[in-house]
Amino acid sequence: MRAYALLGGPENVWPADIQKRLNKEKKVGSLLIGVDRGSLLLEEMGLVPDLAIGDFDSLKPEELSKIEANVHDIRYSNPIKDWTDSELMIRAAFIDYHVDQLTILGATGGRIDHFLVNLFMLLNPAVRCYAEKISLVDCQNKIIFLDHGQHLVQQQGEYPYFGVACLEKTENLNILDARYELHGFSTAYPRIFASNEFKKGNNRFHLNLSSGMAAVIFSKDINRFHNIYDENV
Amino acid sequence: MRAYALLGGPENVWPADIQKRLNKEKKVGSLLIGVDRGSLLLEEMGLVPDLAIGDFDSLKPEELSKIEANVHDIRYSNPIKDWTDSELMIRAAFIDYHVDQLTILGATGGRIDHFLVNLFMLLNPAVRCYAEKISLVDCQNKIIFLDHGQHLVQQQGEYPYFGVACLEKTENLNILDARYELHGFSTAYPRIFASNEFKKGNNRFHLNLSSGMAAVIFSKDINRFHNIYDENV
Incomplete structure (x- = not known):
């Protein structure tokens, strides 16, 4: 349920x-x-x-x-x-x-x-x-949580961007098969890698970490700025 | 400057x-x-x-x-x-x-x-x-940052509430002379104590911590709910 x-x-x-x-x-x-x-x-x-x-x-x-x-x-x-x-x-x-x-x-x-x-x-x-x-x-955001271990993260339809946050002390974080990769990152305090994107033609990426809790924040821009900036103009 | x-x-x-x-x-x-x-x-x-x-x-x-x-x-x-x-x-x-x-x-x-x-x-x-x-x-928010040590935190005029966040591993956090006190709190991961208030007649509180970085989030409610809930009605 x-x-x-x-x-x-x-x-x-x-x-x-x-x-x-x-x-x-x-x-x-x-x-x-x-x-x-x-x-x-x-x-x-x-x-x-x-x-x-x-x-x-x-x-x-x-x-x-x-x-x-x-x-x-x-x-x-x-x-x-x-x-x-x-x-x-x-x-x-x-x-x-x-x-x-x-x-x-x-x-x-x-x-x-x-x-x-x-x-x-x-x-x-x-x-x-x-x-x-x-x-x-x-x-404009969807946040999921991934505990230490190996994860295959699927693209969420409406969100072009994702950020990966280490919410606590984290060891050996890897982001693989994404636009911006990260290898063997460890931190004693919270950090976030924002504005990453899925690779063209690939609707998932690999995330793994040896210890710590990661949050993946899927996000999209919304049209607040259209009065001053519209790509279609 | x-x-x-x-x-x-x-x-x-x-x-x-x-x-x-x-x-x-x-x-x-x-x-x-x-x-x-x-x-x-x-x-x-x-x-x-x-x-x-x-x-x-x-x-x-x-x-x-x-x-x-x-x-x-x-x-x-x-x-x-x-x-x-x-x-x-x-x-x-x-x-x-x-x-x-x-x-x-x-x-x-x-x-x-x-x-x-x-x-x-x-x-x-x-x-x-x-x-x-x-x-x-x-x-509706003002966030300040306090590194480990002793701090006397002043009330900020327009904000009735404050929360104290441990942004990382923190030892021996104390919140004194506030509505809700906290004594000798330690944590290995981020935590927040939200919706605290200044004591009546006292426009400051003591915050100290032995290690870690704290954020104090001063906040106020705004009138988004007035259509459904107005205290003056």
């Missing part, structure tokens, strides 16, 4: 087709999860979450009541706590609901402290074992 | 008052730096950069000509290179122009691989020694 979780990040960086996509996923039986304000945002798109997790302290009483009336599985977190709502959500999805893949939406944009919570949590041993089954997706 | 550098990040997350602020800074003699497309974006605000750095490969020939005609100090970087344009810019600002403080704008939003380049570069030994004099600023 696939799962889709919506966090409280700003709507202006959500994937453009989010409502259509989640409606379709709901119909084929995927699990929909709302994290804190994300639960309300799902309801406002006409989608009742299967699971809602959060302290809900940013919701008005009538907003929380709406969620409590509709959602079958609600889990109240403690606002002063060891685990974040997102970490609790990941554990609930994989341990209680046995999902195979989890796509997290609403994890980017806006407050950077919030975004870094969602990025760095994949290093936490409590959820790290699920990292390779998790992606963060917004309107 | 203060310096302001504009990178190529999307305009919709720039500080709202950027043009006014940079005009004012230009008048008092601060250094204005354009990094790659940021050079053009400055020109389009009527601000000629004192220094422009980049490979400029995303600019049309007439756009580059405009920069070449106006900017006194232009440095052409190699697109396949060891240092990023931002790293070259930091070194030029501190080594060649002897600036005291550098505010980097246009470093956030949009492509996450680009943002992580700008965040993680402060760990690179080539620029790390300048990290405490650098901030990244957008419409």
Whole structure:
């Protein structure tokens, strides 16, 4: 089973087709999860979450009541706590609901402290074992996580670029069969190799590392600059 | 001397008052730096950069000509290179122009691989020694960097929240005299403690760490949700 979780990040960086996509996923039986304000945002798109997790302290009483009336599985977190709502959500999805893949939406944009919570949590041993089954997706980025080992990374249709980030101390990182190759790179601290591309005629590259956790960030430019720069002009 | 550098990040997350602020800074003699497309974006605000750095490969020939005609100090970087344009810019600002403080704008939003380049570069030994004099600023965040040692961190007027991120392996991190305290925290990988606040009546907190680099992310919520949630209603 696939799962889709919506966090409280700003709507202006959500994937453009989010409502259509989640409606379709709901119909084929995927699990929909709302994290804190994300639960309300799902309801406002006409989608009742299967699971809602959060302290809900940013919701008005009538907003929380709406969620409590509709959602079958609600889990109240403690606002002063060891685990974040997102970490609790990941554990609930994989341990209680046995999902195979989890796509997290609403994890980017806006407050950077919030975004870094969602990025760095994949290093936490409590959820790290699920990292390779998790992606963060917004309107122009898709982030996947690859633990140490050998990986064959497939191109994701709409994204022409990818960056490879070492999120922690990393040994012997190799990027092979891509436009820019990297051989035997080690680092004691986070580093990123941005703006790489797939080779022409080759829709995958090899990534391997002896230790550490890598994130691959697939990305595309969007048309924000078209008023000042349009290649078709 | 203060310096302001504009990178190529999307305009919709720039500080709202950027043009006014940079005009004012230009008048008092601060250094204005354009990094790659940021050079053009400055020109389009009527601000000629004192220094422009980049490979400029995303600019049309007439756009580059405009920069070449106006900017006194232009440095052409190699697109396949060891240092990023931002790293070259930091070194030029501190080594060649002897600036005291550098505010980097246009470093956030949009492509996450680009943002992580700008965040993680402060760990690179080539620029790390300048990290405490650098901030990244957008419409709702200000990020400062604090190397190991003792720090008294002042509240920044417009930001009610702060998060403290360990950007790398960190030993004995303490957050004292803040709403949520932390004592003797060590980690082998990046972690962040988000959504902290200053204590009432106290506009500063103590942060110290024995090893590692911390980022303090000051942040505020903005009114994206006012259509669905307005505290004044």
